Amino acid sequence: FVIDRKSGVISTKTALDREALCPYIETCEIDLDVKILPVDYFQIVKVVVYIVDINDNAPRFPQDRIPLDIPENTPQGTPIYQIPAAEDEDSGINGVQTYRLRSINSDSNIDKFGLRVTDQLDGSKDVRLELNEALDREDESHYVIEVIAVDGGSPEKSASVIIDITVTDYNDNNPKFVNSSYDVSIYENLPAGHPILSVEARDPDLGLNGQVLYSFAAHTEKEHGDVFGIRNETGEIYVKGEVDYEKASLYRLTAKASDRGPNSLPAFAKILVRVLDVNDEAPVILVNALTDNGQAQVAEHSQVNTFVAYVSVTDGDSGPSGDFDCAIDSSLFKLEERSESDYKILAAVEFDREVSAEYQVAMSCTDHGSPPMSTTRRIPVQITDINDNPPKMSANNFVVAFKENNSLNAVIIQINATDADEGKNAALKFSIESTTEGSSDTVHINPVTGVVTAQVVFDYEKENLFRYLITVTDLGEIPFIATASMTLTVQDINDEWPRFSQMVYSFEVPENQDPNTQVGVVNATDDDSYPYDQVRYSIVPGAAYADRFEVDTFTGALITTRALDREERSSYQFQIVASNSGFSHIQTVVNVSVSVKDENDHAPxxxxxxxxxxxxxxxxxxxxxxxxxxxxxxxxxxxxxxxxxxxxxxxxxxxxxxxxxxxxxxxxxxxxxxxxxxxxxxxxxxxxxxxxxxxxxxxxxxxxxxxxxxxxxxxxxxxxxGNNLIILVGVICGFFFIIFVIITAVMCVRAHRRHLAKKHKYNCRLQESNKHLPNGDPKRFSDLSTNSESPMHQEYAVDNGHLGRKTKDKVKKEVTFSLDKDDPGWPMQAEPKVIEVSFLFTYTRTLCT
The missing domain is CATH 2.60.40.60 (Cadherins)
Structure with a gap:
């Protein structure tokens, strides 16, 4: 078991097995001594724990199968065999209650046998197999029956043993005890091997059939085999282990006698062993002060004969050895006998705690045994205090300076007070009340420790001086009271936070404005006095694009740091902090939103x-x-x-x-x-x-x-x-190829023209003629490949000079190619299957004449 040291709750440490703790004992109890500490409250409390049995064990036979030979001439009604009793570790009703018989090899065989169950003096059961009908070995020589033991639990549990019976001719005389029961008394503490009794059984048969062997019955051997033994050949019962009157004063034994012949039917005798007490136990003194702490005590100045403690004395011996006399050794107290084993200790004088706070009383008890045994116990007695001293505080007036803006329950001061008494007479209770009008419940004092705490947040600007009356009372039956005053001065701190004039600021600014354009102004005020009212502004870092703005530290003016582009970002959100100079933790944050107004700075x-x-x-x-x-x-x-x-x-x-x-x-x-x-x-x-x-x-x-x-x-x-892109790419490639052919042709024509000019002696200079080309650019011909003005047809004229007659010859080149619809890139679903695209190139040649 374990016990909680604070609550005193006793609980099990491990699972309890009643059968292991108290085997075969009807009532299972465990005695515990509980010690109460500290020493001032020391007491021994006797605790008895009764272990209640549950049906958690089934009966059990010593053997699963028993071979048995029965003479065929065994008379009807004869108990032919003592069946070993089934064991059940449970007790009481959960132990074995009934036995049943069942045939195994033939339903008719059950009628030939029966069970005789007899309750023994030691609580066990004697189970014998009886013959109900005569046997005929020639008719049937073998029987198999089952004996079932059933306990009384709910649900019931059972066990069985098989009796294998063979019908034979056997010895017809059984041992018989001279006495069926014996009664003997012995003293406790006999040494091992000491004989206590001899039992005798006789068998009229001769030879091995007449030789008797002695033993204990199985139940006796199991329960008491560690205390007593029996000699097999002589029947002498002797002490085997410790015989203690205080543990058991009575033993019930069962002796068994059987011969050495085949199929011997044993005889049984009951032995009652009474244990006599000897004076081996000294008196036990138990003190009960009937106080909460178990300590004997008496109040100072109490009257004579005031109760101090109750004493109970016991002696485990019996007879004169269990009788005793008791006395105390102090004249300051007296012992009053209330009964043979109960006493009261009373005060014989009026005590003064200031003279002595504790006395020791020795109580001695001696029994009447031979030789006598005695016990002495010292009993401390405390002299308890009465309330005869008033409390005293360390000062008559407490002056405290306390800063405003405090947290709730902040400690202001601890009031120290003492009381010369002890116990509850020295236990003090503090209280406080305000003497300043309108300031009640501003502070609280712990009634036990005297710690004064703030119950409000003090504000220097509202009120800065408070006065209180402190009262200290002891807890005596007639209490004493002491009082003192307390003056509380509130000190000013920077406790006012800047306040913005608006909850949220929203500004607008046109886009594309120059840097340092003012967007707006934020304004915050502080109710504190100088220097705590100086407000400084800053932008909270970390906001996206907040670097696009700056705020003036002193005025709160918000300006841009660069030109804003609405198409890049149309609005900005950030926060501005207003704080006190030198007090960065005192700050207020306001959300600022700047919307960028659009200007028409983009064409479609x-x-x-x-x-x-x-x-x-x-x-x-x-x-x-x-x-x-x-x-x-x-x-x-x-x-x-x-x-x-x-x-x-x-x-x-x-x-x-x-x-x-x-x-x-x-x-x-x-x-x-x-x-x-x-x-x-x-x-x-x-x-x-x-x-x-x-x-x-x-x-x-x-x-x-x-x-x-x-x-x-x-x-x-x-x-x-869509897929038209594939067609167009093909068209463009073809188009550039045609342009290349045309340019090559033009260059050939120009070379041929120069040849003709020399032949006809024309002095037409090519550089002069180039000045009169359209746009003055001889590469105009190449524009056909990129001119978006005429994707289908385009005509160009070339002025080959301004001298002489101009003759224009138009030359046309037409190129046609087709795209097959079966091409996988062809997107159109309608006819025709072939598209013809024609490029017509026309130029005019002007000759100088």
Whole structure:
């Protein structure tokens, strides 16, 4: 067992097994001595723990199978065999209660046998197998029966043993004890081997059948075999172990006698051994002060005969050895006998604790044994105090300086007080009350320790002087009281935090302004007095893009550090801190939001058409409102600056098309103006609604192809979109190849012209003629490969000089190539299978004459 040292709760340390602790004992009890400490409260408490049995063990036979020979002439009703009793470690009702018989090899055999169960003096059961019907070996020579032992638990548990019976002719005389029971008395503490009794059994048979062997019954051997033994041949019972009257004063033994013949039927005799007491136990003195701490005590100045302690004396011996006389050795106390074993210790004088706080009383008890045994116990007696001294505080007036802005329950001061008494008479209780009007409950004093703590947050600016009355009372039955005053002066600290004039600041600033542009001003005030009211401003570091701004440390003016671009970021959020100079921990943070106002600083961006993707195709037979394509444009500005308007500024003189001003969708307005292989070259203007207005222009070519059905037309997509890009790449490659051929041809023609000029003696200088080329650039011919103005046909004229007559000869070159529809990059689903693209190149040769 273990005991909690504080609560006194006793609990088990390990699982308890009653059968291991108290085998075969009806009542299982364990005696514990509980010691109470400290010494001032020392006491021994006797605790008896009763272990209650549960049915956790099944009965158990010593053997699983017993061979048994029975003479066939065994008379009916004869107990033919004593079956070894089943053992059950449980006790009481959970032990073995009944035995049953069951046949194994034949249902009819059960009638030939029966069980005789007899309760023995030692609590065991004598179980014998009886013959109910006569046996006939010639009729049946072998029987197998089962004996079942059942306990009384719930649920019940059982065990069985098989009796294997063989019918034979056997010895017909059994041993018989001269006396069926014996009664003997012995003294405790006999030495081992000391004989106590001889039992005798006789057998009239001769030879081995008449030789008797003695032993204890199995139950006796198990329970008491460690204390007593029996000699096999003589039947002498002797002391084998310790015989202690205080442990057991009575033993019930069962002796067994059997002959050496075959199938011997044993006889049994009961022996009652009484143990006589000898004086081997000294008196035991138990003191009970009937106090909380177990300490004997008496209050000072108590009257004579005041109760001090109760004493109980016991002696484990019996008879005169258990009788005793007791006395004390002090004249300051007297011993009063209440009964044979109970005494009271009383005060014989009036005690004064200031003279002595404790006395020792020796109590001695001597028994009447021979030789006598005695015990002496010293009993300390405390003289308890009465309240005869008032408390005293260390000062009559306590003056305390305490800083404002304190935390709740902060310690202000500890009041020290003493009391010359002890115990509860010296235990002090503190209390405090305010004598300043309107300042109640501002402080609290711990009633036990005298620690004064703040119950409010003191504010120097509101009130800075408080007065209190402190009272100290002891806890005596008639208490004494002492008082003192306390003056509390509150000291000022920087306890006021800056306060912004607004919870949140929101500013606006136009984009593209120069650095150091003022965005706004934040303002915070501090209610403290100088120097605690000086406010300093700063931007909390770490916010995204906070480096775009600065705040004036003294004025709170917020300025930009660089030009802001709304299209890069339209708003900024950060925090500004207002703090006291030199007190960085006293600060207030406010959220600031700066919105960047948009300016119309971006022109629209046209994503379709583009210089490389500005031609769409459409069928020539469509209806009015048929959507040909859609102009795609964006504007990164905001609001009206990003609202776009679409118009056709050139190339739509006949009003063949119209454009949606809001969406940019180009639709057919007059389908009658459409002709096959006709190209409409239009200029589209996209402008925003800002101030000033910004715009972009783009060229869009619409090519009418009668081979396209309405579903094959380009609707809102350029020729570079989707798989058309593959076709166009092929077209461009072919186009550049043709340009290369044409340039080569031109160079050959020019070389041939120079040859003709020499032949006809013309003095036309090539450098002079180059000055009159269009745009003055002889590379104009190469522009055919990149000119977006005429993807299909283009005509150029060359003025070969300004001298003499000008003659213009037009030379045309036309190149045609086809793209097969079966090409995997071909995107169109409509006819024709072959598209012909023609490039016509025309130039004029002017000769100098």
């Amino acid at each position: 961006v046209i994503t379709f058409p583009t210089p490389l993707n500005h031609t769409v195709q459409m069928p020539h037979k469509v209806w009015s409102g048929y959507q040909v394509t859609r102009i795609l444009a964006t504007d990164p500005d905001d609001g009206p600056n990003s609202v776009l308007t679409y118009t056709i500024s050139n190339g739509n003189d006949l009003g063949t098309f119209r454009i949606d001003k809001k969406t940019g969708a180009i639709e057919v307005n007059d389908p009658d103006e459409l002709r096959d292989h006709q190209t409409f070259k239009m200029v589209v203007v996209v402008h925003d609604n800002g101030d000033p207005v910004r715009s972009r222009i783009a060229d869009i070519n619409v090519y009418v192809n009668k081979t396209l059905g309405a579903l094959g037309a380009s609707v809102g997509n350029g020729i570079l979109e």
